[in-house]
Amino acid sequence: WRRGVRRDSTAFAHGWVAGSVAAPAFDIMxxxxxxxxxxxxxxxxxxxRGPSITQxxxxxKSKL
Numbered sequence: 001w002r003r004g005v006r007r008d009s010t011a012f013a014h015g016w017v018a019g020s021v022a023a024p025a026f027d028i029m030x031x032x033x034x035x036x037x038x039x040x041x042x043x044x045x046x047x048x049r050g051p052s053i054t055q056x057x058x059x060x061k062s063k064l
Contacts, residue, residue, distance in 0.1 A: 039063075 019026075037056035039048040041063070048059035 037053055039056050039059045040046055048056050
């Protein structure tokens with residue numbers, strides 16, 4: 001995972017949780033499948049959550 005992220009040219013924060021979607025940290029978020037994308041602002045407000053990278057990107061670009 002770390003090797004793959006290191007090659008990524010994006011400037012946003014990446015995260016990893018041991019246990020994937022079965023991890024307790026994800027359980028409270030209601031993530032039921034992967035891939036799953038969250039777009040969150042600097043206050044922690046979720047602007048988009050779901051399986052579509054296209055929709056996540058549209059949401060992100062509309063907020064810039």
